[in-house]
Amino acid sequence: xxxxDQELKEIAYLARINVNEESLTSLKKELEDxxxxxxxxxxxxxxxVSAMSHPLDLSQPTRKDEVTEENLREELLKxxxxxxxGLFLVPKVIDGDN
Amino acid sequence: MDLHKLSLNQxxxxxxxxxxxxxxxxxxxxxxxxxxxxxxxxxITVTEDQALLQAGxxxxxxxxxxxxxxxxxxxxxxxxxxxxxxxxxxxxxxxSNFEAPYSSTVYEKLDxxxxxxxxxxxxxxxxxxxxxETSYFGPVxxxxxxxxxxxxxxxGSASCVSAELAPVATATDTGGSIRQPxxxxxxxxIKPTYGRVSRYGMIAFASSLDQGGxxxxxxxxxxxxxxxxxxxxxxxxxSLKLDKPDLTKGLDDSIKGMKIGLPKEFxxxxxxxxxxxxxxxxxxxxxxLGAEVxxxxxxxxxxxxxxxxxxxxxxxxxxxxxxxxxRYGYRCENPKDIEDLYMRTREEGFGKEVKxxxxxxxxxxxxxxxxxxxxxxxxxxxxxxxxxxxxxxSVDVILSPTTPGTSFKSGEKADDPIEMYLQDIFxxxxxxxxxxxxxxxxxxxxxxxxxxxxxxxxxxxxxxLQFAHSYQSNTDWHKKMPNI
Numbered sequence: 001x002x003x004x005d006q007e008l009k010e011i012a013y014l015a016r017i018n019v020n021e022e023s024l025t026s027l028k029k030e031l032e033d034x035x036x037x038x039x040x041x042x043x044x045x046x047x048x049v050s051a052m053s054h055p056l057d058l059s060q061p062t063r064k065d066e067v068t069e070e071n072l073r074e075e076l077l078k079x080x081x082x083x084x085x086g087l088f089l090v091p092k093v094i095d096g097d098n
Numbered sequence: 099m100d101l102h103k104l105s106l107n108q109x110x111x112x113x114x115x116x117x118x119x120x121x122x123x124x125x126x127x128x129x130x131x132x133x134x135x136x137x138x139x140x141x142i143t144v145t146e147d148q149a150l151l152q153a154g155x156x157x158x159x160x161x162x163x164x165x166x167x168x169x170x171x172x173x174x175x176x177x178x179x180x181x182x183x184x185x186x187x188x189x190x191x192x193x194s195n196f197e198a199p200y201s202s203t204v205y206e207k208l209d210x211x212x213x214x215x216x217x218x219x220x221x222x223x224x225x226x227x228x229x230x231e232t233s234y235f236g237p238v239x240x241x242x243x244x245x246x247x248x249x250x251x252x253x254g255s256a257s258c259v260s261a262e263l264a265p266v267a268t269a270t271d272t273g274g275s276i277r278q279p280x281x282x283x284x285x286x287x288i289k290p291t292y293g294r295v296s297r298y299g300m301i302a303f304a305s306s307l308d309q310g311g312x313x314x315x316x317x318x319x320x321x322x323x324x325x326x327x328x329x330x331x332x333x334x335x336x337s338l339k340l341d342k343p344d345l346t347k348g349l350d351d352s353i354k355g356m357k358i359g360l361p362k363e364f365x366x367x368x369x370x371x372x373x374x375x376x377x378x379x380x381x382x383x384x385x386x387l388g389a390e391v392x393x394x395x396x397x398x399x400x401x402x403x404x405x406x407x408x409x410x411x412x413x414x415x416x417x418x419x420x421x422x423x424x425r426y427g428y429r430c431e432n433p434k435d436i437e438d439l440y441m442r443t444r445e446e447g448f449g450k451e452v453k454x455x456x457x458x459x460x461x462x463x464x465x466x467x468x469x470x471x472x473x474x475x476x477x478x479x480x481x482x483x484x485x486x487x488x489x490x491x492s493v494d495v496i497l498s499p500t501t502p503g504t505s506f507k508s509g510e511k512a513d514d515p516i517e518m519y520l521q522d523i524f525x526x527x528x529x530x531x532x533x534x535x536x537x538x539x540x541x542x543x544x545x546x547x548x549x550x551x552x553x554x555x556x557x558x559x560x561x562x563l564q565f566a567h568s569y570q571s572n573t574d575w576h577k578k579m580p581n582i
Contacts, residue, residue, distance in 0.1 A: 014464060015460040016440040016444055018442055030515055033516055034515065041404050041405065055532020079199065
């Protein structure tokens, strides 16, 4: 199972994790080793089974549609790295002058 | 009096009889933590003030004869369980400043029974690891020999209970994170059936595998606490709609005539001779108690490791996408735009092993690979579960070693992920099938403890604990504690 530098960079971008050039080679080797493990699964005949969802195969319980959550706005904002006027603050996302 | 030498039931009786107060008991443990934990590093946070307040409240209830079921008993919580107003880090730089705005159901249930929180225990970052070397807060040491690892990911919980800095601790298990450290630290650890213990407020790693449980000094202690933690919770959609089981009533029942299965695939592997010997001795104990021992086959069990290393990273990559530096947790300095904020926050906030697993999971779920990896793994997982179902038609429990060896030295496996992953080769199958599993100490090699694993059928925690307790009533391995 060989990964190209380009593939690894694409995966890292999908995961939004910056990977620096120096660690690229060692990381690639580690990932290739782990992906190599997966090849054992090809030998298993899974034509007669369906994919498992819940180990006990239970249906999802339902509850009455009632408001149960308290308003924790202030509590939740306390943990935010940057807040302004009760809102999460991030760098500008929309370009342009307006 | 050496209060820390008393079992949980003895401590509870002492509190009820007024032999000592919860404040005395709690202070005793807090003293031990301050004296002994500098070297072990088993706690990330010690909640001394809060513990003494809770203990004082318990003492008041005893005086007023309005005491709760577990009133005044101290406990340590793995730092994966959210505890309102208390630092909850999951062993990560990403959450190194996170004070949980609400408490996990596990914490609340034990709090409602009057238990006193001593602190939050160290762990592998986001529960990913088998040696407790991946914690942002530094490695945890094994009290049996501080050059050795305590196992992971619940290494802090195992280390502190083994060193008797806490009488019992909560823990979680995704692929062996309760049973493996219990084995390496000479403790009894149980992971219940998937869905038995609520995952609400338990920071998610791999949601279809994660399950809360306990590390304790005996099956009797573990039963008492696991029972209190269990039960349906409408805040967790995967929580089983069942009342909490009675786990203590049948502990002393005889196992005569019950059947133990030995999976031939496990025993066909190369095992160190000392493990084979300890397991054989344990089997002899069970035979002398009237249990019947038969061979069973779990023919797909060898697929467990690759299945796990697809499913767990895939679910982790989805779960950990929430750490984006926007709403809580770590944020990188001076992001130049939103993309840079995400990319550097996650580069700097996560450790090496966590990033490795996110990348593997992202790959396995990415377009073009989903069917080949994730879907294939979920199908193979069903094969493993079917093997267990078949085996449990003819046996009550399945016995094996918990780990492929005793503990190893810090740093020994840190550079080889696959070597580290092999630590969980015997424990992973129970997570894949959602079954309850338990580890009990069954021997020692060169001064380090080792454990045997019992896996039970769905919802049969009581039977597992009965098997463990009957073994512990006839052996002394669980009574051996490290000299520290």
